[in-house]
Amino acid sequence: MIRKLLMCMTLLLILAAASVTAAQDPAIPTPAPIQPATPEADDSRLAVCVAPMLPGFVPYTVREGDTLPVLLVGVANVTATQLASLNCLDDPYALPVGATIWLPEEALVVSGGLTEAPEDTSAPRGSTIDPESSTPQTFTATNEAGIRFDLSTLENPAYFYACGSLNGDCTRPDNAMLIEGPSAVVIGAFQYAGIYRYRLETPRDDTNTIAEMRVAVTCTHEWLGDVGDLCPDEAARVVFAAFQPFENGAMIWFSDTQLVYVMTSDDGAVRLYEDNFAEGQPDPTAEAPAERFTPARGFGHIWAGLGGAEASGLGWGLAPEVGYDALRQAAGTVTYTTFVTGPDEQVYAITLVPGEATGFWTLLES
Known part of the structure; x- marks a missing residue:
């Protein structure tokens, strides 16, 4: 009788110990496969904000001071307002810094890009750029004719890019155009009158050399009414x-x-x-x-x-x-x-x- 009682007590102790061990060492679950999550596709914005899906549109990271009119210089078939709508932007003049937006590809090569020879006279005329100048170089242009920057004196590779603001900071964008040597940059057209700011940045071992150009653009044609700085497509x-x-x-x-x-x-x-x-x-x-x-x-x-x-x-x-x-x-x-x-x-x-x-x-x- 005593032996049976001892055996029962021993069994109870073993079960209790097993229970404590199980509580302290829970079973490790099998890892589930990772599941990618996609933003909700049933979004009404997709019916209008289609820039990311349009052929010929490429991503661009907004810098401080960027505006759509400046980014669209040289692009004649899309207006700043249309591009704002295509990107779900509230205001073409107030872009969220750091955001990725989609621009027509030609906007990123300053619309027209490079001409092989700076002597090419078929492009709108400009003036020779001094890559070493520390003083802003000023030019004038009409919106339809655009401007041609003569870089025949360029000896070293340099980056050419637009600045979003006239007097604020101007950082070089990741997709700035690299110019390898003597050539010319042609900007084919402007949609707005005003002053535009560009930079030619030559990398150096110590401090990069930055030449700055400012272009005062006037409209080729005049408005009968008032539409601000936007230039008319044609004369009355x-x-x-x-x-x-x-x-x-x-x-x-x-x-x-x-x-x-x-x-x-x-x-x-x-x-x-x-x-x-x-x-x-x-x-x-x-x-x-x-x-x-x-x-x-x-x-x-x-x-x-x-x-x-x-x-x-x-x-x-x-x-x-x-x-x-x-x-x-x-x-x-x-x-x-x-x-x-x-x-x-x-x-x-x-x-x-x-x-x-x-x-x-x-x-x-x-």
């Missing part, structure tokens, strides 16, 4: 037009489109009508008050069809219709707004949205 075009001012607006007819623009002041609206006036058609019979005029011909036909002085919203004419050479210019590359001049050189900004019957107009301050 001349088109024959007719104009008549009214008490509450104006009417303009353009010969190339055969359309009449009816612009009313109370609501700032512009509506387009086809000029279907036929020769021999009678003019409106409504008699205007003193010092006012009843519109005639095409203007009169539309004015009467809209209900005359009151119902049309125009009132009576302030002067007779006049013909003149109008200037017309789009306010941007893809904008809905067009600048148009009146007979007294006043400028109207007219915004027409495709598919919409009513647009908007504003008389710009001279």
